[in-house]
Amino acid sequence: MIKQFLKHRWQRVIFYTVLVIAIVAILLTIATNLFVVPALQNKLKTSIRESSDSLYIVNYNDADISLLQGNITLTDATLKVDSAVYKKKKSEGTAPNNLYNVSVKQLRLTGVKGLKLYFSKKADVGKIVLNEPEIEMSYEANNPEDSASRDKRTIWQRISKSLQSVQVGEILLNNLKFKHVNYARKKPLTTVVKEVNLRAVNLLIDSATQADTSRFFYCKDLITEVSNYSGRTGNGLYTYALKNIKFSTRTARLNVQGIVFKPHNSLLFFTKTRSERFNLKLDSLNIDNFDFTNYYKYRTFSASKVTLSKGTLDVFGAPNKIPNYTRENVGSFPHMAIRKLDFGLKIDTVSIKKLHIIYSELNNDSKKKGTLVFGNTAGQMLNLTNNKAALKRNNLARVNLTTYFMDRGRLDVRFVLNLTAADASFSYKGSLGPMKLSSLNRAIMPISMVKVTSGVLKRFDFDVDANRYRAKGKMTLLYNDLNINILKLDDGRLKKKGLMSMMANAFIIERNNPDEPGKAPRSANITYVRPVSYPFFKIAWKTLFAGVKECAGVSEMDEKKANAKMSEGDLEKQKKKE
Template sequence: MTAVIKNRVKKILITVLIALAVLITVIAFFVNRYWSPILAGKVRSTILVASDSLYTADFTDADLHIVQGKLVIFNLTLKPNIKVYNRKLKQGTAPNNLYTLKVKRIVFKHIHPFLMYYDHKLEIGQIVISKPTLQVHYRQVRGRDTVEKNQITAWQRISPMLKSVHIKQVMLNDVDFTYNDRSGNTLKISAIKEVNLTGNELRIDSLTQHDSTRFYYFKELQIELNNINQPLGRDSLYRLKLKQLNYSTLTSKLLATGVGIVPAVDSAFIKKGVRTYYQFDTDTLQLNDFSLKKFNKFRIVYGSNLLLNRGNFVVFANRGLPVPKGNRLQSFPNVALQRIPNSFTLDTVELRNINITYKGYGRRSRKQGSVSFNGTSGSIYNITNNARANAARDTMRIEVTTRLMDSAPLHANIKFNLTDSAKSYSYKGWIGNIDLDRLNKATMPFALIKITSGWLDHMDFDIQANKNVSWGKVALHYHDLKVHLLKVDSAAGNYKHRMLVSLMANALIVKRNNPEFLGAVPRSVNVRYVREPDTPFFKAVMKTLAQGIKASVGYDAATEKHVKQMIVQRKLDKKRRQNKRELRQRRRNLRRRKGN
């Protein structure tokens, strides 16, 4: 009897559970059919009202799972209304950025439809958007915020329908991102894949409507870019490579790894007539206090500290191409900085272990030479083209330590005036001891001079300069200096030692030591270099220092002038002797013909 009662109870329980399940399923089905268009309509109307009719949201279908608290919208398109945009453009209230979003499936998780229906609060736990297509159209129609104090906020627009909007997280995964920049004369299009965006704590209510710390009402926006390989510039002569980039609006810190700017092949630059190009890479790039909001709206770049950690910067010079005509003043750092079209400010740039190399071919030797500055570390202060910042501080300052040719310690302090019309600058520093034959990688191809012996004890330089002239003092302390003068064998292409000329140079011109003997006063040289308009900045610096170095070893301006006169005279004498030989040969040939 007891077993029969137990079986009946089990059957009743199973029947009740099945009935409840069927009832819940039926109720959920009808609720889903009823609530899906209501929630979807709320999403559509909220976007329309919050954007002041600038954006519309369209989709083909919406599916609500009431038990799971999930809403799925299919084939969503969020796009701007061009008529509304043009009206705002005339009113001066149009934004600089327009967005277009297309996604096949968007999932709203942990939604609370009854809270929205009865309390007029839109609460969503998470929105997941996978593989969307996002287009951003940028056109700078205003250079500053023109939002008036009495302008209606997004919350004020939606408040008749909703008391608040709260979304804990919005995730856009694997975004196909296209950026259309119309700020210049031509349209620039950048396409990036593998973009992940995560927005945390979106809240639109009476408390957050004026919260300037939020980015589009998000407490935090996280951006992740992976495996970037994009062309740079109008001619695409360079490519930007990034292994990964991360940015958070909450910390305002941008961190990039595996950063590189890679030039095209040499022939591309030759075809364009570009004499100088570069290559850059760094393991880590970190920018602190970078405001994405200011950059996104007005292209304002600001950072308190930029760190470049472990990298290489290589400059390639093709001296075989014609020298560009005109004044090359734009090569001066303090001029180039002011030519940046948008506001740009970096309080400090920290360099840590950066190898800097100059490579080029000697004009006469046609062989490649190089000068390297290894393990460069230091700081650059006040890099800005902002007029207000320049009024407060008008000097950009550089302090660096490095190793010349991976050997001699070098320390330099460089200053640039950012405001004066003379484009003034100065550089002061010293170079420590080095075996001078380490410099042959540069002196042989560029100057056809081989240093066979010599030791630099130290070199001091202190130069003042502007766009027209450089002046200052150079002191070179060294001993046991000997050189070979070279020429290139036109047939074999090898260096050949000009023995007689080298002997004369070492005996009559080159001063072997400075100071000349123990206890003597070391020589120092006052230099003055007048810059030609077509001389770029770094060439002006090198010519100024070279003037002091040459004078220190005995090849001063007077000696150089005398040697050049001797060379010219020697060429004239050689031509005269050749003409005499040809004349004698013609006379002999004439006598032979008469004898025959």
């Protein structure tokens, strides 16, 4: 039958052509398995060792290589640190800050041009897919800057003897599990992230790209996305959750959606700590021009802009806090806190949009909670940095905020913070617009045991210069028809003290400012000496409160006299009852 099929010339040509092709394919396969495959495997391992200066070792259990199809599959592949080499580099002062251990069940390479690699020493791959990889990254502050490394060669210079170039069109890491251990802290901090997808685009290592600063790890873009990330703080007091995190090295933009930071157990919180309780919800946080390279290498946070949008910050003062009146608390000053950070910080602008801020405190006398509200807060913070070079150019941070005090009166305030002054100097000025003074009752009734029964604020202006030792400034409070009640706790309820309320309205406060239309209003020039234990916002508030009292006509001497008369009145009232 074969003879009948081959009796025509064209049939014999086709048959022998196919036969030659098959024989050549078989010979190529044999040659590949005997010579090319071992060479490729050896070249892969050699290239990794050369590019990492012998720090990393690659291993895998099995390699399925098909050069004709351009596919390579590695199973149970690992990239591990050579501990002996790392120990030597550490003793020499050349060890890197970041180390990696990578394991992957299956690594698939498609579109591999094997002959090009073998004959031209150019690795050209269409796509690399890593399924269910696990990456463990550790950080230790071995070197504060690149100059600590003796080997100044780029990765291409290190591998150029074995490879002329490496090019990969796309790298996909699907369902990545990432573990990070920070050994730079007193106690190692471990973070585990699951549900991570990573995509690297157009990786190219050659003589041209070795100095290309637009690439990250030689990639045109590296896109990382994390979904449903949650965890618990190291002290166990708080839980946090992030709905989505996305970062692109090409755009240098980090976007975080759905941020929740809350106490693990609100009811038992103050049985475990004497610190304030925080509760934060934020729709989004965007970071522009995030310098990921410096953060990755040295844990230096640098960005042109950070934007916080639509959220609530709820702070509850610790009711069980034991005051230490002799302990210096200047660390609570924001600019001093920036100075003492254990990492580098450089943010040009922090933009706040529609943030609702609530501060509450429990009064032990009234057994009730007083609350301050700053609604719909928006504004900017400029030049937040501890970078030495940046501070030489500009050592002032500025904060410009607009908010609605007690959700009523518009408050515009501007802070200027000296980031380098030894006395932690700062200034603040602003104005509070019209509002009913009874809106303050939510705050002052439980805390001060005072209720405003009538009164309208027209305007409150203040301008204060301060430092860690004292505050000095001028304030003007314009208002009409002020009347208050002094309160007492009776059977769990706050009730009016009739005599004391009458005495307060008669002898302490002035009903209006100015007293009459056309008269000059009362202003207050205040000098307030800071007790060393007072934190930043307490010294700011106490200074303003001293000015408010003086504008309301309450001098220190008048207050003492009135208190004495109130005490006498209470004593007479008690005698009549007896």
